[in-house]
Structures are given as structure tokens and as C-alpha cells.
Amino acid sequence: MSNELAAARAAGRRQVSPALKGLGQWLRIPSISGDPAHRSDVMAAAEWIAARLARITDNVRIVGSATNPVVLARVRGRHVAGTTVIYGHLDVKPPGPGWSSPPFEPVRRGLRLFARGASDDKGQLMAHVAAVEAWGSVGGPPGDVVLVVDAAEEVGSPGLAATLTGSAGLTGGEISAIVVSDTKMVSAGQPSLTVSQRGMLGLDVRVSTRRPAVHAGRYGGVVADPTLVLASGLLSAARAVTRVRAGGDRAHSARAGAALSVTSCSSGTVPGSIPPAAKATLDVRLPAGVDPAAFLPVITAALRGTSDPRVDVEVACAAISMGLSMRHPADTRAAIDRACRLAFGKRAVEVPSGGSIPAVAMLAHAVGRAPILLGLGPPDDGAHGPDEHIDLADWAKSLDAAVCLLQLLPTRLDVSRGRHSIDLGTRLIHRGPSGPRLQGAVP
Missing domain, CATH: 3.30.70.360 (Alpha-Beta Plaits)
Known part of the structure; x- marks a missing residue:
């Protein structure tokens, strides 16, 4: 392990407490994208994360979309070519009945933090944000990092594809990896790598x-x-x-x-x-x-x-x-395994997903490579149900894994090697109020 990575990991450990404090503030905002009555809350959540990201970069924008905003930020790296894109979402589902505590008042019980959005997806995304912050405290990440924070994932991400296409100044350049953490571990302390979604x-x-x-x-x-x-x-x-x-x-x-x-x-x-x-x-x-x-x-x-x-x-x-299946090249898979072994003591297990994240297919289509779906939520996280939560011990390890990934992921493309295998099917279709709407053909 390089001295550079060791310093970033130490900074990540120092970042755990302030990052969780910030996460608690973010979780208090009821950013329910599917309810027009909460539109101002969705914008407030977007403004909160934009302000957080503005502490580490002056290249932050809140971009309007068809229904809800997308927050885009670019953090300049030090010396490595290639850009890592990190995607996550700030919007949440309505809390529904059955909660043992108020859903938008984060409560810690033992090593669990309960709140709507704790795992899906503010908590998982915050681990990556904190990792970028940790690198920033030791001189900046090795390569450029672009963060894409969606405010409409829970309603199908309308407008996201257009936002990605129209923001070349922020997301442009040689994108070497896309990381998405919006799925679950297979068991406590066992991260997962999702290789398909329905x-x-x-x-x-x-x-x-x-x-x-x-x-x-x-x-x-x-x-x-x-x-x-x-x-x-x-x-x-x-x-x-x-x-x-x-x-x-x-x-x-x-x-x-x-x-x-x-x-x-x-x-x-x-x-x-x-x-x-x-x-x-x-x-x-x-x-x-x-x-x-x-x-x-x-x-x-x-x-x-x-x-x-x-x-x-x-x-x-x-x-x-559209569903999709994904296969990563050997060097990318080796980087994921190395990061997970450093943080969790074990490699990520490949799993298919029963879920459907339209944004993943949009990102794959826009960039032309398979997103890395690294599951960091607890296996019993309660997402979309009552008592949603994260495991704080595993969350700290997730932050550490995110720190490691930013150095270990391959940073240069080699198109001659046929690096990524993505099966997207024939088209991408997005949610629309009057029925399906074709977004465009997939080559």
C-alpha cells in the first residue's frame, strides 16, 4: 500500500464522525420525489449536498431536469489521467406505516442508524462523498472525480440522460469508471458486486x-x-x-x-x-x-x-x-477486490439484482462502459419499508473502501482490449405522465 493511500485512509477514519453528523442533517430533509408537496424539500436536499460539495470544489452546479434537479460536481485530481464518476440519489420513498421512530428524525440504536434514506441512498452516497473529502484533506484525489447526485431516482430519473448529455463541461473527458452504491450487501460485512439488474x-x-x-x-x-x-x-x-x-x-x-x-x-x-x-x-x-x-x-x-x-x-x-447485464475487465475487478479486502477483509461477491435502477442503464449508455454496482447497504436495510437503517460499523468500512477505490481503479482506457461487456437490450425508455416515451436507441 502506497504512502499516499495510507494517508488518505487515515484521513477517512478521521472523517467518519463529521460525515455521520452531516448525514444526520441530510436525512432530516424529507426529500420525497414522488410527492409534489415535497418539491421544496427535494430542492432543499439538493442545496444541502451542493453546499457540502462546495467545500471541496468550486465546480458545483444544480441542474434543472424534467421534474427534479441533478447536482453535478467535479473535483480535480492531482496527477492521474481519467475520471471516476460517482452516482447516487438524494430522493426517497414516502415513509409509510410501521416505523418505531419518526422516519425523518435519525435515531441511533446500538450500531444502527434509523431514518428514511439511511441506506437508500443518502447513507451509501455519503460514504463516497466522505471518501472524496478525505482525499481532499491530503492534497486531492489521484484523478478527477465527478459526482452525480440525482433527485428523481425513485421516480425513474426523468431528465437525467439529457442532463448527462448537456453537461459535457462538467462530466466530459476520459471517464474511466462509474461507481454506483445503491444496492445491498449479501450479508453483514460482505460487500456485493451486482452484475445484472432486471x-x-x-x-x-x-x-x-x-x-x-x-x-x-x-x-x-x-x-x-x-x-x-x-x-x-x-x-x-x-x-x-x-x-x-x-x-x-x-x-x-x-x-x-x-x-x-x-x-x-x-x-x-x-x-x-x-x-x-x-x-x-x-x-x-x-x-x-x-x-x-x-x-x-x-x-x-x-x-x-x-x-x-x-x-x-x-x-x-x-x-x-431496461434491464442489463454487466461484466468488468480483469483489472477493474482486481481493483474492486483489493479495495474490499483492505476495508472489509474479503472480496466483493458477484450477485444478480432483482431491482431495477433506470439511471444505471442511462449511465452505461452515456459513457459506454459497465457501471460498478458496489452494494454497501445492510442486507436487511428496510429500504422502501419501515425502520430503514445502516450499520455504522459497516458504513465506516464502506467509506474506507470508497477511499481505496479512488486510487486503485484503472485510470486509463484501452479500447483494444474490449474492456467492458454490457447487454442493454434494444432501447431505453423513461417514465412519462402519459405513458412510455422513447429516449433513444442503444447502439
């Missing part, structure tokens, strides 16, 4: 009878029951998704295969009456090799295929993103 369809289904609620005793069996029609469509859609899995999904984990989840479902509210409508929200996950745009008409037909002629079945696509 594609995703978010669907809203509504069955309407074009009539008011009616008496179940007088009209039962006479009029169409929209709830039963919806249930039949859901079962048909589930069978269509199952056939995708049976039709050649080679993923080595069920989490990487096709799956349909009904995340909300509602119909009548008055006992004894047949409701006029029923609706459901579906989350469909597809293997990396399946184009969600091509599967959309298949599942739409399944949802509509068993419908009663007395009802209308509407299927709206609220979100769609």
Missing part, C-alpha cells in the same frame, strides 16, 4: 362499468362485477409473466427472473353494493435479456383478454426501464 414495467389497471354502485342483492349476477373482471385479468397477467420465466431465463437466481407483484388494489367501499370500478397497480420485473417494451403489449393483452364486454379495461404504463 427490467421493469409499472402498470396502472382500471376496470370501469360506466354505472354507479348498485345493490348486490338486486343486481348480483345481472351486472358485471369489476373486481372479478380485474381479478381474472391479474391471474392471466401472472400466467403471462410465468411463461417468460419458463421460456429460457438463464439467471442463476430467482431474484433475476420474471415476477409480477400487485402493489395496490382497491374496489368498493360500501358493504352490500357492487362497485362501479376496480383498480390495481402492478410492478412487473423482467430478466435482463427481455425487452420490457416488447413485453408491454403481451401483458396488456393478458389484462384485457378476459374482460367482460360490459366493462372498460384501461391499462396505463406509468414506468418502464
